[in-house]
Amino acid sequence: MSWVRAIPQIRGWRGIVGAAFSGAASSQVPRQPLRHIHLGAAAPGPAPTPSSSSSSSLVPRPPVPHEELFGPGSEAGPQDKARFVQAVRAFGQRNAHRRGHVDFIYLALRKMRDFGLERDRAAYHLLLDVFPKDVFRARSFLQRLFVHYPRQQECGVAVLEQMENHGVMPNRETEFLLLQVFGKHSHPMRKLLRMRLWFSRFRAANPFPLPRPLPRDPLRLAGLGLRRLEPDLSARITVYQTPAPPDSTDSTLSPEPDRPHIVGIQSPEQQEALGRHDPARPVFVEGPFPLWLRDQCVHYHVLRADPLPPEYRVAEETPEERNLYYPMQLDLEYGRGPWDDYEFDIDEVAEGPVFAMCIAGARDQATLARWVQGLQETNPTLAGIPVLFRLASSTREPLDSSSELAEQPPPSPPPPEGREEQEDNRRQQQGQG
C-alpha cells in the first residue's frame, strides 16, 4: 500500500468515528462472516462462505512467507492452541529482529480460524506481542499528526478488527500491549477505545441471547429455536423422537434417515385452542420455514388451521353472573373517547391459529406424521381432525445448502469425537470467563 493511498484514508478515520469500526478501511484480513457479531439474528439468506471473502481483501497474499511455521496445512496433525503458540514462538526465535512481523501477523490472523482460536483473546494478545515494542511509538508532534509507521498501525488495526468481528472484547492487557507498541495517540489505540465504548453497549442488545458456542446436539439446538419461536414461557418442549443410537462416530452428522429427531413445542393455550377446534375443519402441517440461530439454520414446521370464517365466529361474552364480587361490565352505552385510545391503527390480517410447532431432523411427510401422532397423546381431539400436509418442496434447495453450512468448516473433515469434546469444553470455559 502506498503512502498516497494510506494518508487520505487515515484522515478519514480520524474524522469519522465509525469509519474504522464499520469496516471502511480496506486493508484488512479477509472479511470473516460478519454475522457472528449479530448473535444469530434470524435473517435468512445464504451465509458467507470463506471462499467468497478472499476477493475483497487488499491484503497481499502470495507469496506467503512463514506459512511453514503453522505446519503442513490443515490436513495433518492436531490444530490446537499449543501449536499456534508454538508457531508464534518459533517466529520470535527465528529472527531476533522480528523481520517480516507484519506479514506474519496477517498470516496468523488468517490461520486463527483453522486453529479454532478466533474467539480467543489470549491468542490475539500473543499476536500483538509479536510487534516490537517502543519502535512505532510517535514521539513528536509531527509524528503524531501523520501516520507513524502506517503499515504497522494498519496491521494493529486489523488485529483489532478481527477481534471485533468475532465479538472478542479487548481488556486491559490489550490496552497495555497497544500502548507499548504504538503509544497513546495511535490508530490502534483509537480503535480500541471505540471498541470498548460500543462493545459494552451492544453486548446485551440482543433480546434473544443464545449460548456461545451453540450446542452441537440437534435436540438442544432445536429446543433453543423453539423457545425463540414461542414467546409463552409456559410452553412445554417435548422430544417426540430421538435420533438413532449414536453408532456413528460423529453426532453432528445428520442422523440416520429413518430415525430423525423430532422436537416440538406447545403452550397450554395452544393446547386448549386445539381442544376447542371444530373437528370438521382440517388442520395443516406447514413448512419448512427457516430459522437462523447465529450461523446455524434450523427448519421448523407449524400445525395450524385456517381462520374461522366470520359466520362461524361466536362472540365470546362474559356472562352476567360471573364475578361474585364486582361487576365485570358496566351498563353504559358509550366506549372509550378517541383521545384515550392508545392503540395504534394497525391493519391486522386475520391469521389462523397456530396449535404447535416442531423442528425435525427430516422434512418428509412420514416424519411429520410421527410428530402429529405424538401430539395426539396430549391432544386427544387431534385424532378426530383431518390433518393435511402442505410442505413446500421448493425450499429443498436452501435446505441442502444450509445443512452443508452447519458442518463448517467444510474443507476439513470433522475431527475425531474425543478431540471435539475437549475443544467444546475449552470454548465453554472461555465463554464463561
Place this chain on the structure above:
Amino acid sequence: MSACGRLLRSAARSCRALAAFTSSRRPLRTSPSGRAFAKELFLGRIEKEAVFPFPEVSQDEFDEISQFVGPVEKFFSEEVDSRRIDLEGKIPNETLEKLKSLGLFGMQVPEEYGGLGLSNTMYARMGEIIGLDASIAVTLAAHQAIGLKGIILVGSEEQKAKYLPRLASGEHVAAFCLTEPASGSDAASIQTRATLSDDKKHFILNGSKVWITNGGLANIFTVFAKTKVDEADGSSKDKITAFIVERDFGGVTNGKPEDKLGIRGSNTCEVHFDNTQVPVENVLGEVGGGFKVAVNILNSGRFSMGSTVAGMLKKIIEMTAEYACTRKQFNKPLSEFGLIQEKFALMAQKAYVMESMAYLTAGMLDQPGFPDCSMEAAVVKVFSSEAAWQCVSEALQILGGSGYMRDYPYERMLRDSRILLIFEGTNEILRMYVALTGLQHAGRLLTARVKELKHGNVATIMETISRRLWDTLGRNVDMGLTGKLGAVHPSMADSAVKLEENVYYFGRTVETLLIRFGKTIVEEQMVLKRVANILINLYAMTAVLSRASRSIRSGLCNHDHEVLLANTFCTEAYYQNLLALSQLDKYSPENVDEQIKKLSRQILEKRAYICAHPLDRTS
C-alpha cells in the same frame, strides 16, 4: 353459664316486649331512608339526610346492649386464653360451650327462632368484644355472618324453623362452602355439581370445596353447586344453586385442618361431597338463583369488621400505652419521644375512624326499608382491615424487640390481622366493587350528558367548559354542611369545607373519567383503585364529622379529643384526596400509571426480576 345466657335472652325479650318492637330489625329512626350515601358521592353530592345526624340508639336499646356486653366482656377478658388457642390450633371445647351458652352463636338469628335477634348496631357492638380473640371472631363470623346467613336472608319458613333454632343455640355449627380449588371469585369455574335424581326428590351433590372455615366442626353447610336449569326457550344452561346440606346426608367428608399463618385456632379445611343426597326442599332460594344468594350473603357480612377491629385496636392501645409510659430510655419514658407519640396518634385516629364508619353503616342498615349499604360495608371492610395491619405493626414497633417475641401477644395479633386483608373478598376486589358500583350509578345518570358531549351539542359543551373555567378560578363549594344550623359543628367547619371541596371535585373527576373511558373503564384497574381510595376517604371523613358533631352537641366526655381526631384525620385525608385526584388527571406529572404498566409488563414477560446485577460488568 348457660343459665346466665338464657337469663340474658329472656331479659332481652322482656325489654323488647316493653319497647313493643315486633320485628327483629328495629328501626332506630323514623325518618324515611334517603338515597344511598356513597353512591351519591360519585355525582359530587352529599346526601346529608343519610349520614347526619349520627345514628343514635334509644335508651332502652342502650340498656339492653349493656346487659349483653357485660358478661361477654368478662368472659373474654378472664377466661379466653388466646395464647393457648393459638399454640394448640384449636378453640377448647369448654370455651366453645360457654360461647354457645352466652348465645353468641345466634346473635343475628331472629328471636322467634331462638336467637338473640340483635340489630346490626348491637351486633357491631358485640363484635367489638369478640374481636379480642381473632380465632373466635372468625369462627363465629363464619358461622353466622356467612354460614347461616343464607337461611335468614332467603330461606323458606320451613327451612328457618328446621335449622335456625339449633344453629342459634350452637348445637349445630354452620359453614359456607363457596371457594373451590379453581374458583375464587370466578363463579363460572365452580365445578361442584348437583344433579337431580330420577325421582326428582333429591339432588346428588359431588365436588370439593377448599378453605372452608368451620369445615371440620360444621354440621350444616351452605353449598353452592352448578345445576342444569332449563331455560324458557327450551335450552338448558348451567347455573349456580345454593343448598343447605347436613353432614348427616352422607358422603360429606373433610380434610385435616390447614396449617395457617394466623387465626390458628379457627378450623379451616377442605370439604368433599361424594354423592351426597340433598332433598329438593333444601334448595336455598330458587334453583339457579344461587349466584344472587352468594352475592347477598357476601355483601351483608362485611360491615361488622370495622367494630371488631376497633375493639382489638382499643385494647392494643391500652397495652402499648402502658409499656410506653413505663419503659425508660435515656432517663425518659418512651412516651416522651415524638416518634412514639406519633404512633399512638395514628392508632387512635384509625380506631376512631373505623369505629365511626362501622356504627354509621350499622345505623344505616338498621333503618327501615332495607337500604342497600353494601358499598359502605365494603368501604368499612377495606379501611378497617388495612388500618388493623398498619396499627398492629406500629404497636409491635413500639415494643421494639420485645414485640417480636412470642412472649408478647403482638406477633400473634400481627399474624391474625393479616387475614383481614384477604378474606371476605380481598381488598383489591372490594376496591373494584366500590369503584365500579359507584361509576355504574354515576354513569347511568350522566349518560345523557356524556352523549350530548360526544355528539358535540354546543350548549352542553359550552356549559361544561364554563363550569371548568369557573372551577379553575377557585370556586367556593358550599353544600350546606357548615354555617348556621349546619349539620357539622362549627368547630369542624374547616374540615367540613375540605370535605365539600373534595366531594365536588371528585364528582367532576368521575364525570371526566366516564367521558374518557366509557364502559372500558372496567379495564383501568389502577384508575379504579384511586377512585375507590378517594371514596373510602370521603366516607371516612363524613363519618368522623358526623360522629364528632354529635358528641360535641350532646356533650359526651372528651368530645374535644374527638374533635381533634376528626380535624386531624380530615386534613390528612383531604391532602391524600388531592393527590389522588391529581393522579387521576391524564396529564398530571403525578400520574405514572403508564410507567407502572410498562414496568410490570416487562417483568411479567420474562417472569423474573430482569435488572442486571449491580456488580455485573460488560467486559
